[in-house]
Amino acid sequence: xxxxxxxxxxxxxxxxxxxxxxxxxxxxxxxxxxxxxxxxxxxxxxxxxxxxxxxxxxxxxxxxxxxxxxxxxxxxxxxxxxxxxxxxxxxxxxxxxxxxxxxxxxxxxxxxxxxxxxxxxxxxxxxxxxxxxxxxxxxx
Numbered sequence: 001x002x003x004x005x006x007x008x009x010x011x012x013x014x015x016x017x018x019x020x021x022x023x024x025x026x027x028x029x030x031x032x033x034x035x036x037x038x039x040x041x042x043x044x045x046x047x048x049x050x051x052x053x054x055x056x057x058x059x060x061x062x063x064x065x066x067x068x069x070x071x072x073x074x075x076x077x078x079x080x081x082x083x084x085x086x087x088x089x090x091x092x093x094x095x096x097x098x099x100x101x102x103x104x105x106x107x108x109x110x111x112x113x114x115x116x117x118x119x120x121x122x123x124x125x126x127x128x129x130x131x132x133x134x135x136x137x138x139x140x
Contacts, residue, residue: 001123004062012057013079020088032087036094039081040106049080050113054120057083065117071132076110107133 008014017024023032040046054061057079064075078089095103107128115125 001066001068001118001121004066006059006063011060011063013060013082016057016082017086017088018060018079018082019090020086021090023088023091024086027087029091032091033094033097035085035087036081036091037097038094039084040077040095040098041102043105043109045084046077046080046106046109047113049084050076050110052083053079054113054117061117065114066121068130068132072114073107073110073128073131073133076113077106080110 011018013019023029027035039049053076060079064070064079065072074092074095077095078092081087081092082089095106098106111126111128111131114131118125
């Protein structure tokens with residue numbers, strides 16, 4: 001896939017709070033991590049947020065999901081959390097509160113939406129390995 005680049009000030013995820021180091025609305029860091037775990041366990045809510053990300057965050061998705069050298073599953077989960085309730089990626093530790101089965105379920109749902117996005121952009125579907133789950137981040 002050809003990489004698509006956009007500067008950070010064009011990403012929809014930036015003003016949504018994706019990179020805020022503090023949780024929103026006076027939450028503690030523990031509450032934000034706990035909220036991420038609750039969010040990921042709620043598959044219908046998570047799916048609705050994933051749909052929002054791939055349809056409304058056009059430039060963010062182009063920038064991040066066209067990067068085969070990053071964990072696109074993790075990015076989608078964190079982006080969906082932010083789109084749903086403004087909690088940024090710094091509180092992704094809630095994923096580690098999930099059981100292995102809950103993690104697998106959340107990852108499969110994110111993979112489904114990555115593949116929807118890829119297919120909408122004329123690309124072939126990928127599996128978890130192709131989604132960059134084991135990749136080191138390469139933003140530029």
